[in-house]
Amino acid sequence: MESKPAIVWFRRDLRTADNPALIAACRHGSVVPVFISAPGEDERWAPGAASRWWLHHSLSALDNSLRAAGSRLIVRRGPTMDTLLALIRETDAGSVYWNRLYESAALKRDAQVKESLRKSGLQAESFNSALLHEPWTLKNRQGKPFQVFTPYWKTCQEQGEPGRPAPEPRSIPSPARWPKSMNLRELALLPKIGWADGFSKVWNPGEAGARRKLKNFIEDALADYPKARDIPHEAGTSRLSPHLHFGEIGPRQVWSAIQDEARTSAPQVQSAAGAFLRQLGWREFAHHLLYHFPFTPARPLRAQFEKFPWARNAKFLKAWQKGQTGYPIIDAGLRELWSTGWMHNRVRMIVASFLVKDLLLSWTEGAAWFWDTLVDADLANNTLGWQWAGGCGADAAPYFRIFNPVLQGGKFDPDGTYVTRWIPELKALPAKWVHQPWEAPRDALRKTGYPPPLVEHGAARDRALEAFSFIRER
DNA sequence: TGAAATGTTGGGGCG
DNA sequence: ACGCCCCAACATTTC
Numbered sequence: 388m389e390s391k392p393a394i395v396w397f398r399r400d401l402r403t404a405d406n407p408a409l410i411a412a413c414r415h416g417s418v419v420p421v422f423i424s425a426p427g428e429d430e431r432w433a434p435g436a437a438s439r440w441w442l443h444h445s446l447s448a449l450d451n452s453l454r455a456a457g458s459r460l461i462v463r464r465g466p467t468m469d470t471l472l473a474l475i476r477e478t479d480a481g482s483v484y485w486n487r488l489y490e491s492a493a494l495k496r497d498a499q500v501k502e503s504l505r506k507s508g509l510q511a512e513s514f515n516s517a518l519l520h521e522p523w524t525l526k527n528r529q530g531k532p533f534q535v536f537t538p539y540w541k542t543c544q545e546q547g548e549p550g551r552p553a554p555e556p557r558s559i560p561s562p563a564r565w566p567k568s569m570n571l572r573e574l575a576l577l578p579k580i581g582w583a584d585g586f587s588k589v590w591n592p593g594e595a596g597a598r599r600k601l602k603n604f605i606e607d608a609l610a611d612y613p614k615a616r617d618i619p620h621e622a623g624t625s626r627l628s629p630h631l632h633f634g635e636i637g638p639r640q641v642w643s644a645i646q647d648e649a650r651t652s653a654p655q656v657q658s659a660a661g662a663f664l665r666q667l668g669w670r671e672f673a674h675h676l677l678y679h680f681p682f683t684p685a686r687p688l689r690a691q692f693e694k695f696p697w698a699r700n701a702k703f704l705k706a707w708q709k710g711q712t713g714y715p716i717i718d719a720g721l722r723e724l725w726s727t728g729w730m731h732n733r734v735r736m737i738v739a740s741f742l743v744k745d746l747l748l749s750w751t752e753g754a755a756w757f758w759d760t761l762v763d764a765d766l767a768n769n770t771l772g773w774q775w776a777g778g779c780g781a782d783a784a785p786y787f788r789i790f791n792p793v794l795q796g797g798k799f800d801p802d803g804t805y806v807t808r809w810i811p812e813l814k815a816l817p818a819k820w821v822h823q824p825w826e827a828p829r830d831a832l833r834k835t836g837y838p839p840p841l842v843e844h845g846a847a848r849d850r851a852l853e854a855f856s857f858i859r860e861r
Numbered sequence: 862t863g864a865a866a867t868g869t870t871g872g873g874g875c876g
Numbered sequence: 877a878c879g880c881c882c883c884a885a886c887a888t889t890t891c
Contacts, residue, residue, distance in 0.1 A: 617862085733862085787864085788862090788864080790863065790864085794863085795863090848891095852891060
């Protein structure tokens, strides 16, 4: 007797390799791969515009990967449960498999879906494709969730090596009849005007693009990672973040590829590998925190920040968003973000410190802007990053840690290579003024058309120390 | 995964 | 030769 088809419900696990739900379905029999667009099920954290651009191309790439294995991707829109039930009717499926998400809205919905499917006599199983360690498996000595990275990461490493990733299935058995599918374009994920055209020059969404990025990083950049990762004009980081967010590659695959390289390499590469994997650890930690403290996307983890008197200043916010603050390293970062959907991590820290400390605007304003503009926008990572910058999160930057944009520029972009790439008008200035154009001779400055500083950093620093000083009293 | 202020040290100029 | 001062370099403390 032939078993009934299994539906694989794809969400942010858009790959065929090392995909536990897909593997389980293939073992089971014929497979119906499905993506469901369910607008309104998590209204508050619906993907931003840059993320939707990526999703479109990633789904298209997934369809290609599936077709290479003799299958295809079914695209539908509607409430998740209704849509799954319709698909089950249309295909006579007997089971639904998926890989887990960790946002509270998704967790709640997925639990309900699992329960109703099982009540209807169907098989429903979820798997881990996205993390090295499930958030509920790790506790500190007091049996509580970790709130400090170093002991968290130490505990992770004591768990032993993660499992080896599984290869993609060579062929995926088709169901007796395919259900209807929408055309991907009908989801209207792509922007109506062509602001994202530049993205395609920089990014290659999908499983193949992700694996190429990892391979290139290992070959070209891993050995120098500890130093080069802080230099924003260098290709010193992996740029895997959007691929990881959409699950086009999984952390097990990254882990094992890096370790395989380290095993056969010089000690320098081994320690570089450790430094890189530690960053993967921050991603794990972010998911750990989001799972255990599900309110943190909107509210500070540390309660004494609840009533912090953040400023409201539409002019400041706009200038920051558009890269018009008058501080080159800040403006270069925000312009890089706007043109490419991505910003170098060192620069993310600098622009975040500037928003929160120099402008005294709420970290939630920064988080919202990043959410809409980053192709790698990820609720766990974005929340951790901004609460870190705001000083109100786990293991956060102390209130008195205030980045000086001029010094940071001088330290990590000494020749102004990064700054002038995104602010070409500053090329006209002698290099010595590139991080502090207001010090340049007036005539030279006027010709550039570059704006004067929105605030004076020294004074802004004093203001921030004063505003944050209430922390000390605790 | 800071920066600024303050403290300490040590080489060299000089009386 | 010696002590004194200056100050850069480095270290420590404070915000």
